[in-house]
Amino acid sequence: MAEDGFVPNLKEGADKIVFGSLEGQAASIARRSGHAQQQQQQQHHQQQPRMQMNETGEQSRESREAVEAKKEAMRIMREKQISRDIEAAVPVLDPDVRIKLRSLREPVTLFGEGPYERRLRLRQILTKKVEGGACLPTASTAQPIQQTKEKTRFFTEGSEALKDSRLEISKYSLVSARNRVKQQKEQRENLLKMTRSERDEMREVKAKGLKQYINTASQIGGERPLSAIKASPNGEYSLVSSWDQFIRLFTIPNCDKAEDYVSVYGGHNNRVTGVAWHPHSMKGQSETAVNFVSSSSDKSVKLWSLKNKEPLQTLGGHTNTVNKVAFHPSGNFVASSGQDRTWRLWDVTAGRESYSLLEQEGHSAPVYGIDFHPDGSLVATTDVSGTGRIWDLRHGRCVHVLEGHTKQVIALSFSPNGWLVCTGGDDNLIKLWDLRRQVLLKTVTAHSQLVSSVAFEPQKGDFLATASYDCSVSLWDTTDFKLIKTLRGHDNKVMGVDISPTDGAVISCSYDRTLKLWEPRVTNDDIDLDDLLLNPGDIATDEEVSAGSEGDAENEDLDSLQE
Numbered sequence: 001m002a003e004d005g006f007v008p009n010l011k012e013g014a015d016k017i018v019f020g021s022l023e024g025q026a027a028s029i030a031r032r033s034g035h036a037q038q039q040q041q042q043q044h045h046q047q048q049p050r051m052q053m054n055e056t057g058e059q060s061r062e063s064r065e066a067v068e069a070k071k072e073a074m075r076i077m078r079e080k081q082i083s084r085d086i087e088a089a090v091p092v093l094d095p096d097v098r099i100k101l102r103s104l105r106e107p108v109t110l111f112g113e114g115p116y117e118r119r120l121r122l123r124q125i126l127t128k129k130v131e132g133g134a135c136l137p138t139a140s141t142a143q144p145i146q147q148t149k150e151k152t153r154f155f156t157e158g159s160e161a162l163k164d165s166r167l168e169i170s171k172y173s174l175v176s177a178r179n180r181v182k183q184q185k186e187q188r189e190n191l192l193k194m195t196r197s198e199r200d201e202m203r204e205v206k207a208k209g210l211k212q213y214i215n216t217a218s219q220i221g222g223e224r225p226l227s228a229i230k231a232s233p234n235g236e237y238s239l240v241s242s243w244d245q246f247i248r249l250f251t252i253p254n255c256d257k258a259e260d261y262v263s264v265y266g267g268h269n270n271r272v273t274g275v276a277w278h279p280h281s282m283k284g285q286s287e288t289a290v291n292f293v294s295s296s297s298d299k300s301v302k303l304w305s306l307k308n309k310e311p312l313q314t315l316g317g318h319t320n321t322v323n324k325v326a327f328h329p330s331g332n333f334v335a336s337s338g339q340d341r342t343w344r345l346w347d348v349t350a351g352r353e354s355y356s357l358l359e360q361e362g363h364s365a366p367v368y369g370i371d372f373h374p375d376g377s378l379v380a381t382t383d384v385s386g387t388g389r390i391w392d393l394r395h396g397r398c399v400h401v402l403e404g405h406t407k408q409v410i411a412l413s414f415s416p417n418g419w420l421v422c423t424g425g426d427d428n429l430i431k432l433w434d435l436r437r438q439v440l441l442k443t444v445t446a447h448s449q450l451v452s453s454v455a456f457e458p459q460k461g462d463f464l465a466t467a468s469y470d471c472s473v474s475l476w477d478t479t480d481f482k483l484i485k486t487l488r489g490h491d492n493k494v495m496g497v498d499i500s501p502t503d504g505a506v507i508s509c510s511y512d513r514t515l516k517l518w519e520p521r522v523t524n525d526d527i528d529l530d531d532l533l534l535n536p537g538d539i540a541t542d543e544e545v546s547a548g549s550e551g552d553a554e555n556e557d558l559d560s561l562q563e
Contacts (some may be wrong), residue, residue, distance in 0.1 A: 007051055086126050097122055152428070158396070162357045165333065165347060169396045175376035180375060180418055187460075203479060209520055210463055210475045210484040214508060217517040218489070219255035219378060221248060226509035228274045228324075228453075228496040232294075234282040235502030237261075239292055240515055241269035247304070252500060252507065257516050261287070265304055267311040270297035274324040279331050282305075289350055293334050295322035301336050303348060315346055317356045323368045329376040333357070337367040343381050345393070362389060362398055369412030369423070378435075380421055384408035388423055390435065404431055411454040415461040422464060424451030424493045430466055432481065442481055446474060452494060458501035465506050467497035473508050473518070487518050558562050 022399070038524050089096050092116040098108045101122055109118060178243040193200065193521035222242030230239045236506060238250050243388075247265040257263040274295040281291040287306045292294040294302050299318045302448040322341035327334055334354075345358040365385035378399075386409055388402030402409075402423060411424035420441070421433040432441040432452055447468035455465045463484070464476040473487040473494055492512035499506055506518040 006032075012453050030127050053373045058078075062291055063210075082127075082130055086123060090123050091128055094118065096126055113162060129536075145246055146469065154229075156211070156218065158358070161347065161355075162548050165430045166394055166396070168332070169330070169376055170327075173375045173394070174375075176375040177377070177418070184417065188429065189278075196365055203477070206462060207477060207484050210477070212520040213485055213518045214521050215361055215487065215516050216519045216521070217253075217255040219515055220513055221247060221250070221509060221515040222513055224271070225492075225511040226515060227272060227497055229515055230275050230496075230510040231498045231505075231506055232282050233279060233501060233504070234279055235500040236282070238277045238498070238507050238515065239277060240509055241272035241275045242292060242439060242513075245270060245272060245296075247272055247275060247292075250515065252517060254507060255515060261306040262309045265294075265309050265311075267302055267314075268296040268300070272296050273322060276325045276327045278327055279329055285331075286529075290348055292326050293327060293348075295325040295336055297321040299338075301325060301334065301346065302355065308490060313354055315354055315356065317344055318342070319360065320366075323366070326370050326372050326379075328372050329374060335370050335379055337381055338371040338423060339366040341366055341383070343367050343370055343379075345379075358396070360391065360396070361385065362391075364406075368408070368410040371412050371414050372520050374416050376417055380412055380414065381411035381425060382412050383423075384410070386425065388412065388421075388433075390421075400435065402431075402433055402440075404440050404443070411451050411466070413454045413456055414458045415469065416458060417461050420456075420461070420478075422454045422456065424454045424466060426450045428468075431466075444476075445508060446476075446483075447472065449493075453496045455498050456506060459497050463504075465497045465499055467494035467508055469493040471510075473506065475506070489516055490514065 034504070051100050053551065056284050072245050082115055091100055097115070097119050098419045101108050103119070104122075104125060105494050106122075110304075112119075113121070133387050149459035163474065189316075194202070194434035199474065221240045222244045222538060224243035226240055226242050228241045229239075231252065232239065235374070236252055238252055238255075239249050240250060242248070245268045249261055249265075250256060251258055272294055274293060276294075278290055282466050285291055288308070289305060290303045290312060291306045292304050294304065296302070298320060299316065299320060301315040301318075301322055303313045303315070315334075315336075318336065318338040318340055323337045323339065325334060325336045330368045332347065334348050335343060336346070337343045341361065341363050343360050343363075344356055345360070346354055347357050363381065363383040363385070365383040367381050367383050369382035369388075370379065376392060376530075377392065378404075379391050379393055380388060382402070386403075386405040386407055388409055389398050390402070391397070391399040392399045402421070405423065405425045405427055411430075414420075419434060419436045421432070421435060422430055424430045428445060428449060430446040431512070432444075433439070434442065436440040445472045446466050449469035451466055451468050453467040457465075459464050461478055463477055464481070465478065466474045471488065471490045471492060471494060473490075474483055475485045476482065477484050477541050487506070487508075490508065490510040490512055491514075492510055494508055494510050497506065497508045503519075507515060508518070509515045
């Protein structure tokens with residue numbers, strides 16, 4: 001035991017117990033730490049390659065090999081690090097690789113190069129730059145690719161007149177839609193009351209009536225090819241435009257030149273491309289007011305009365321050919337489509353100067369077909385790229401895109417039922433679009449060449465007429481869109497077709513400079529045409545036709561004898 005009960009401090013892990021003064025303990029600790037440092041230095045020298053010298057003072061072969069091996073190991077390590085850095089700097093996605101190449105002022109793509117080859121080329125370019133001492137950018141500093149493009153809508157402030165016009169169109173369309181829906185409900189109720197056999201019989205009667213259409217009249221309509229033809233709202237006249245810069249008025253019963261009105265209208269400086277009637281023309285509209293409109297390759301739209309051979313007003317604004325025109329059901333607005341890739345809306349309200357309300361862009365190609373919805377709320381347009389668009393006139397936006405044609409679409413028509421649209425184009429097809437579900441309802445291979453014009457029966461849309469460059473006009477049943485009758489008689493391309501709103505007569509114009517009238521010819525044994533959804537009007541029987549022809553022959557004999 002130590003004196004005075006002193007107990008030595010025993011530390012865990014201590015090798016020995018030190019007794020004595022503090023000075024002696026400090027000296028002992030110093031000796032131990034010095035010994036440890038000497039051991040570390042010896043181990044360090046053992047790890048370093050010994051530079052063995054020969055008798056002349058040069059390095060030995062073993063020493064040189066050790067140094068070279070160390071340099072080679074460092075080089076390999078450095079190359080691996082550069083390779084990892086390059087791999088990290090090369091993007092994975094091909095759009096990012098293109099952006100990287102563009103930032104390095106290198107070609108974005110080479111002929112026959114795919115994504116893999118493009119990424120490998122970027123890797124080689126970065127490797128050369130690093131070997132030349134350039135700084136290597138990392139993937140984090142690369143410009144990011146935008147995976148999705150933000151859709152941005154551009155709005156142009158409209159005039160106060162455009163706002164007032166849209167309000168007027170909205171009010172008119174609401175009333176028209178209410179009346180149309182009411183009539184359709186009544187027709188549907190009447191149809192549901194019929195048995196299936198009665199409905200089938202009604203369809204057979206309608207098909208039989210369409211099969212009886214024949215050519216009843218023909219007339220030369222101009223000195224050059226005819227471009228468009230439209231039946232008047234009262235069904236008594238047809239308006240024909242020609243490439244000879246003139247517009248002519250003919251009677252529908254016999255295709256004679258109109259005697260009650262001016263028969264030839266001139267004012268355009270180039271070929272006339274389209275015409276359209278005022279919806280109230282010859283049905284209450286003043287003969288001296290605007291009764292029809294025309295478009296031309298002279299970049300103008302002209303308004304005409306029935307009593308003046310000169311235009312009432314010329315509307316200018318298009319920078320290229322104006323292809324087609326259409327009258328709004330209210331009669332206060334006109335729409336025109338042009339080669340300048342725009343369509344325009346004009347205010348032609350009676351009693352004031354007409355002017356352009358809207359110049360609408362949106363098509364990527366020249367706009368050709370144009371037509372108004374029966375209610376007046378929508379307007380449809382087509383272009384030569386194969387695309388159609390439905391525009392809402394109440395707010396000016398495109399509400400639906402008609403995509404499906406593979407070539408230019410130049411024919412367009414709304415059905416009176418309000419939900420069906422027909423388009424025709426250079427792919428020889430007609431397509432039926434359902435606006436209620438916004439889907440393509442049916443595609444029909446209608447002709448063997450370009451479909452130049454389409455027209456629904458104006459009252460109920462019971463049948464469809466299509467014209468084509470294959471020199472024919474086809475009649476289709478709108479119930480199932482089956483071909484009922486093909487009308488042949490033109491010697492060249494049929495440029496336009498329309499249907500009379502009163503008796504269902506079909507009129508057509510052609511590149512052969514003729515217009516033709518097609519009407520149903522019936523016999524006494526045929527079913528009463530009152531059952532048809534057409535209004536037969538005054539359709540002559542075989543006996544009446546033969547009697548009329550004999551009378552004409554007698555008159556000709558009298559005239560020759562008098563001469």
